[in-house]
Amino acid sequence: MTFGKGCHLHLIDGSAFIFRAYHALPPLTRKSDGLPIGAVSGFCNMLQRYVEGNHGGDVTHVAVIFDKGSHTFRNDLYDQYKANREAMPEDLRPQIPLTRQATEAFNIACKEMEGYEADDIIATLAVQAREAGGRVTIISSDKDLMQLVGNGVEMFDAMKNRSIDRDGVIEKFGVGPERVVDVQALAGDSVDNVPGAPGIGIKTAALLINEYGSLEDLLDRAEEIKQPKRRQTLIEKRDQIELSKKLVQLDCETPLEFTLDDLEVREPDPERLMEFLAKMEFRTLTKRISEKLGVEAPAIPEKTPDTAEEGAPTAEALPFDGEAYECIREIDALTPWIDRIRERGYVAVDTETTGLNEMIAELVGVSLCIDPGKACYIPLTHKDGDADDLFGSDALAEGQIPLEEALAALKPVLEDPSILKIGQNIKYDFKILKRYGIAVSPIDDTMLMSYAMHGGEHGHGMDTLSERYLGHTPIPIKPLLGSGKSAITFDKVKIDDATPYAAEDADVTLRLWQLFKPQLHRAKVTTVYETLERPLVPVLAQMEMHGVKVDREVLSRMSNAFAQKMAGLEAEIHELAGESFNVGSPAQLGEILFDKMSLPGGKKGKTGKYSTPADVLEDLATEHDLPRRVLDWRQLSKLKSTYTDALQTHINPDTGRVHTSYSITGANTGRLASTDPNLQNIPVRSEEGRRIREAFVAEPGNVLVSLDYSQIELRILAHIAQIPALKQAFSDGLDIHAMTASEMFDVPLDEMTPDIRRQAKAINFGVIYGISGFGLARNLRIPRAEAQGFIDRYFERFPGIRAYMDDTVGFAKEHGYVQTLFGRRIHTTEINAKGPTAGFAKRAAINAPIQGTAADVIRRAMVRMPTAIAELPARMLLQVHDELLFEVAEDAVDSLIDAARDVMEGAADPAVKLDVNLVVDAGQGANWAEAH
DNA sequence: CTAGAGCGCTCG
DNA sequence: GTACGAGCGCTCTAGC
Numbered sequence: 001m002t003f004g005k006g007c008h009l010h011l012i013d014g015s016a017f018i019f020r021a022y023h024a025l026p027p028l029t030r031k032s033d034g035l036p037i038g039a040v041s042g043f044c045n046m047l048q049r050y051v052e053g054n055h056g057g058d059v060t061h062v063a064v065i066f067d068k069g070s071h072t073f074r075n076d077l078y079d080q081y082k083a084n085r086e087a088m089p090e091d092l093r094p095q096i097p098l099t100r101q102a103t104e105a106f107n108i109a110c111k112e113m114e115g116y117e118a119d120d121i122i123a124t125l126a127v128q129a130r131e132a133g134g135r136v137t138i139i140s141s142d143k144d145l146m147q148l149v150g151n152g153v154e155m156f157d158a159m160k161n162r163s164i165d166r167d168g169v170i171e172k173f174g175v176g177p178e179r180v181v182d183v184q185a186l187a188g189d190s191v192d193n194v195p196g197a198p199g200i201g202i203k204t205a206a207l208l209i210n211e212y213g214s215l216e217d218l219l220d221r222a223e224e225i226k227q228p229k230r231r232q233t234l235i236e237k238r239d240q241i242e243l244s245k246k247l248v249q250l251d252c253e254t255p256l257e258f259t260l261d262d263l264e265v266r267e268p269d270p271e272r273l274m275e276f277l278a279k280m281e282f283r284t285l286t287k288r289i290s291e292k293l294g295v296e297a298p299a300i301p302e303k304t305p306d307t308a309e310e311g312a313p314t315a316e317a318l319p320f321d322g323e324a325y326e327c328i329r330e331i332d333a334l335t336p337w338i339d340r341i342r343e344r345g346y347v348a349v350d351t352e353t354t355g356l357n358e359m360i361a362e363l364v365g366v367s368l369c370i371d372p373g374k375a376c377y378i379p380l381t382h383k384d385g386d387a388d389d390l391f392g393s394d395a396l397a398e399g400q401i402p403l404e405e406a407l408a409a410l411k412p413v414l415e416d417p418s419i420l421k422i423g424q425n426i427k428y429d430f431k432i433l434k435r436y437g438i439a440v441s442p443i444d445d446t447m448l449m450s451y452a453m454h455g456g457e458h459g460h461g462m463d464t465l466s467e468r469y470l471g472h473t474p475i476p477i478k479p480l481l482g483s484g485k486s487a488i489t490f491d492k493v494k495i496d497d498a499t500p501y502a503a504e505d506a507d508v509t510l511r512l513w514q515l516f517k518p519q520l521h522r523a524k525v526t527t528v529y530e531t532l533e534r535p536l537v538p539v540l541a542q543m544e545m546h547g548v549k550v551d552r553e554v555l556s557r558m559s560n561a562f563a564q565k566m567a568g569l570e571a572e573i574h575e576l577a578g579e580s581f582n583v584g585s586p587a588q589l590g591e592i593l594f595d596k597m598s599l600p601g602g603k604k605g606k607t608g609k610y611s612t613p614a615d616v617l618e619d620l621a622t623e624h625d626l627p628r629r630v631l632d633w634r635q636l637s638k639l640k641s642t643y644t645d646a647l648q649t650h651i652n653p654d655t656g657r658v659h660t661s662y663s664i665t666g667a668n669t670g671r672l673a674s675t676d677p678n679l680q681n682i683p684v685r686s687e688e689g690r691r692i693r694e695a696f697v698a699e700p701g702n703v704l705v706s707l708d709y710s711q712i713e714l715r716i717l718a719h720i721a722q723i724p725a726l727k728q729a730f731s732d733g734l735d736i737h738a739m740t741a742s743e744m745f746d747v748p749l750d751e752m753t754p755d756i757r758r759q760a761k762a763i764n765f766g767v768i769y770g771i772s773g774f775g776l777a778r779n780l781r782i783p784r785a786e787a788q789g790f791i792d793r794y795f796e797r798f799p800g801i802r803a804y805m806d807d808t809v810g811f812a813k814e815h816g817y818v819q820t821l822f823g824r825r826i827h828t829t830e831i832n833a834k835g836p837t838a839g840f841a842k843r844a845a846i847n848a849p850i851q852g853t854a855a856d857v858i859r860r861a862m863v864r865m866p867t868a869i870a871e872l873p874a875r876m877l878l879q880v881h882d883e884l885l886f887e888v889a890e891d892a893v894d895s896l897i898d899a900a901r902d903v904m905e906g907a908a909d910p911a912v913k914l915d916v917n918l919v920v921d922a923g924q925g926a927n928w929a930e931a932h
Numbered sequence: 933c934t935a936g937a938g939c940g941c942t943c944g
Numbered sequence: 945g946t947a948c949g950a951g952c953g954c955t956c957t958a959g960c
Binding site: 936942944 | 950954957960
């Protein structure tokens, strides 16, 4: 078929495919000889998905285009072109020719030309196809190709699964495709080492091009530019800019040795394809494609154990098979497992228990896995599952190794410093086993690995990770346990049903570990994982198990007092409303306020119900007595239900203490999250609420000591955004909010009023949150224009802030993540979204490095703390983001404060040299209210 | 009866 | 339509 009108050409950027495949997969090797083939495997998977995805589509011609050789005409123009490219990884080099073979095996045209980049060939073909009247889709996300978009040519980003049209190009470059090279010539490209105009980025470049029409006009009329620096750059660097344009301009006249007609879509040749896939030993892919094509899959020899690297991930995933797992019912069957673990040096471990509360749950069984697909389950305390038999249900089921005997066999392995124990959320298993006298160490945690690499991209639970990275949905627990009232605990599950479920968890964990472990350093987060995530596990486990003493009597008395006051308020509210209704129902309250009483300001939410938040009621309080009563009632209701009542239910009957659980991966920024109960939101701001903290007490002869970082986020902002005035103020020990107010409103410090300071404080916080006029206006209850005026003035006085915000958002857009000073990466998946989401994402991106760096700092302090206070009669109990709470013997308070303060104030050292000091305030008392 | 969404409030 | 990051108790409704 001759290429012409109605034809549709797909051009696949092969080199981009290869690099993506290489970085997405672990270093897989061919079983028979250890040849690296990870990238080839990923490449073939992408090609197969491409072929399947286009089945029945209108594509008539297709080609995969590759780079060839490293020297191109661009190097003749500029010898530094792509000079700072990193060398190709050693294990990728031998895979390059194999990807050509793969393309040919799929019977897709495979094109390259010595001395030309793939981009030039793509450009030439696209132009030819367009001139012939056809349509073109370029499958790539390379921004250098965006200059080709338009007039029937579009791009498709296979990664994000979205096409890029003219509007997409304008979004990226601020100009249409025809002016993309002009913008690139100005902005340069650090990856390809294109110099561009120093100090001009994409945004400024787009602005200039849009104003002057084209690069040539801009350079000719450079004298007219107002900004002196910019004018000088454009005049002085004219040659460099013109050279840059030649470097980024794609060559649409590459002398091709083939025509469009040669690219016609061809049916795959099953025999040839199968032969190639079998040669690569891709078992799963061979099977899948053979089924698709309806041909027989060729046999692939099994692996020869002596050549396969020990423990190396295999190229093709072994299917999950619940039948294949071993159930260990006697000690003689356990011994060989223990021997194999000793030989191997690592093992994936998972515990099954009677509940989710590690301080109460009892051990039911243990799973182990050292090779994918080969896992075992050791049932220990399963009961006879006959629910009708009231006596039998408490008896241990037959065929289980006695608990003590099994633990005695496992303990030496689990505590052996030369054997790595791998878990998914291993803090849970660590705590359970600790209660049975086993101190698990050393450890690795796949959940934490995922968090370090993919924080912000998705959750890190086992089901999510397994589906996403292993393509396997683990057996759900629901059918085994049931739900609601009729739910049973795991010890009541039949051992035969428990085995595939439990062993699979260990299997999944092991496979995730094999996948993640080598990826950590490629993702450049090994240090983050090893210094900020993993070491926290034993530290938090210890804190959680120790718990904090809570005085039930104090809570109980307060609860009764609250109940009485609430009853009184409720009667008054009903009286004022003229009818009885549920004060706790915003919907009912809304109808009373806005319909019955016709008060102003009634807004309805998405469910069509009135919304009655506190600030609205606050406004209404000037018009009527009822809203104030409701506000008072709500405060009491909150205190009673969430704190005085619910907290009591969390007091552990054995310890008399409350044991929270910290989630290391709970917050995207690196902060911890506290659950069951949340001890990070115990009231403190209101006088009545603060009294809840009187119930958090020290044991007799001890006191509670609280140490908290003073203004840590603002200090970090001063450092990151390099604000001289802020840094100076901190170094002088000034009241930072008063200083801000003085600077902004031209009020001398000795004439400062509380109100002016309050406004400055709100602005300081606003900056950390990614300030907006709307948000500040709402917070300060002032007109939006006035709030905007404040912000403008702030940016004027502290110009570094604006630059920090712009730079951070720019970085997020380019890389898809932002970073803390310690290298933690927080992914910003929505940063390129449109509409209101864009605003959210930008503010989150601005806030994340600040909040995240503060979180890293206190994590570092916590990791060092146990050693620092080991000799003292003291325990670290709680973390509340910028505060650590300790319980310490009365006579050791001063030593504890000295030691802990040293650790906290020096927590950034030596990894990061901050331009500001970290300052820690300390307090002490018989209870948390006094200590804070 | 149970699960989940929405609201509102607590903290740093 | 908006400040950043979290968790939890209550009400209400949809669906078993």
